Amino acid sequence: MNPETGKIILRDIDGDGEINPNDDRTIIGSTQPDFIYGISSSLTLGRWDFFVSLQGSQGNEVYNKLRRHLVESEGASRGRNRSAELLNAWTTTNHTSTPALGEVVSSTYVYSRFIEDGSFLKLRNLSAGYTLPVRCGQQAFKLRLFASAQNLLTITRYKGYDPEVSGGVDTGMYPMARSFSGGFGLTF
Structure with missing residues (x-):
């Protein structure tokens, strides 16, 4: 996340200047325990x-998909209960590690924010x-x-x-x- 803007940053893995779900995939964890x-x-x-x-x-690692639905403030999660984590979302006066409200990544992306140690x-x-x-x-x-x-x-x-x-x-x-x-x- 960009600490100055509160926006989520996705990496351009293949370096073509464009973020897309097919060419910018990488392994970010393993479900298999050591x-x-x-x-x-x-x-x-x-x-x-x-x-x-x-x-x-x-x-x-575990992909916490439920947490993603409770934390992201838009999209398919509308109308559901939200996580208290959103109360500490980034604002211009509150620079936190929780992205700004309305900052959502397409559901076609599984990104590292919700990959947790299992x-x-x-x-x-x-x-x-x-x-x-x-x-x-x-x-x-x-x-x-x-x-x-x-x-x-x-x-x-x-x-x-x-x-x-x-x-x-x-x-x-x-x-x-x-x-x-x-x-x-x-x-x-």
Whole structure:
């Protein structure tokens, strides 16, 4: 973006003096992570048992298409709710990194402003259980009570709902649900 005018700047990749979507394309990121990782651990302390599972992805980019529709102030996004980011748009007295209102790039261009780091670390599963020895007459068995939670936490710099999107394009799909469960198990 030009900090003096608030206008978006597109690069003329092929150097012909004209910006067009066919000749001025370049790769500006990769949806493929540099690496993915995960770790899980279980621990038993007396009658208590615990389990934790973490999973992450590092080095992939995500095209935040939903953010583009919420931030750009014209075109196909008219009549929709807008992003609060627009409240800090560039003006002659407020030189910010958010382009001036009305400054829109044709939807045929995917440009770097909405390509974001999609790296993340997620707490996938956390569970705890407690086992009680139970006697019913001559029969001995164990009763295990447990609680579990899935998708508790996501650590990321990504501005969208969830950096874990299909194909590296976030169109605003609903993120993985956080769920909680509890129960019991009997061992005879």
